[in-house]
Amino acid sequence: MIEQLDTTLRIATAGAAMLLLLLLVAGRARPAIKLSLSGLLLGAVAYLFNSSELIADGQRGLKRLLDLFSVFTPFWIWVFARNLFERTPPPWVIGGSAALLVFSWFSGNFIPTESAVGSWIGHPFGFYLIHILSLVLIVDLVRVALSDRADDLIEKRRLIRLWLPLLVAAQAGGILTYELVMGQAIAHPAVQLVNAVLIFALTLFAGHALLETDSVLLVETVDDGAPEHSGESLSPSEKVLKDKLEQAMADGFYRTPGLTITGLADHLDTPEHRLRALINQRLGYRNFSAFLNRHRIAEAREVLADPARVDLPVLTIAMDLGYNSLPTFNRAFRVESGTTPTDFRRSAIDQN
Secondary structure: OHHHHHHHHHHHHHHHHHHHHHHHHHOOEOHHHHHHHHHHHHHHHHHHHHOOOOOOOOOHHHHHHHHHHHHOHHHHHHHHHHHHOOOOOOHHHHHHHHHHHHHHHHHHHHOOOOOOOOHHHOHHHHHHHHHHHHHHHHHHHHHHHHHOHHHEOOHHHHHHHHHHHHHHHHHHHHHHHHHHHHOOOOOOHHHHHHHHHHHHHHHHHHHHHHHOOOHHHOEOOOOOOOOOOOOOOOOHHHHHHHHHHHHHHHOOHHHOOOOOHHHHHHHHOOOHHHHHHHHHHHOOOOEHHHHHHHHHHHHHHHHHOOHHHOOOOHHHHHHHOOOOOHHHHHHHHHHHHOOOHHHHHHHHHHHO
């Protein structure tokens, strides 16, 4: 009974995933989102078949191909989430992770356990390396999703930041840990069924992202480096709040160390959700840190270009503006200005 239910659920989930893939390919999602979500869906379908007895043992070539797609499923979940949360990893991290997965898959499928260079590089080596690397990616996904949630101004994405890590940790994290402990044998039918149910839930989640989520999360937008202001007129309450916000920024409240949107809302004596909506929907910022950096870096440029303050250390400027470290300030300055603070100061002083 359990096996029949598991098989039915896997086939239904695979069909739903392929339908979502067709909708995704025909849609207007951002290229990075389209690529990673396509990889996620294909990997999930491959894993549904590869982790069960639906493929006969004699079909070695097909099982190897499905295995290649399935081992990349946590990788594509990680890339998809990082792109959705606008925290794209450096290219070398993405490329290095992919290369390690390919190497692990190759060693697990084509290098015998007892080889000329030693038994340690056989199938178990690739199996365990894939699982450990996948768990690292999942831990990073959970970290980014939850740690940056307070900074996110898009309400629907804040909900995704809460539920996606829970689903991924339950499904991918759970089965990876189980397989690490139990080895390479096909899991108990009850475990297989629970795994299939969780994959089905992840597929529904992907469908929600494709069909229901606000298009601002997925669709390509024009980014000219400046926030887009809403063309609609502000309501009286929004106008009052906007005036209070602008006054606080003019008074330099953005210099407050460790300032969060909760702290700013308390200072303005307004509900946090109203302030989030104003900064996101009316002022056009997607993250609170981007809003703060726009004000902080504008002042940093003035200080760095001032000949009278040419000997003021960059670290001191960063601390005075509310940054908790020099690397954080340098990254924010490069995003806003396209150069480092030191190079900006040198260029500005040379022009005076």
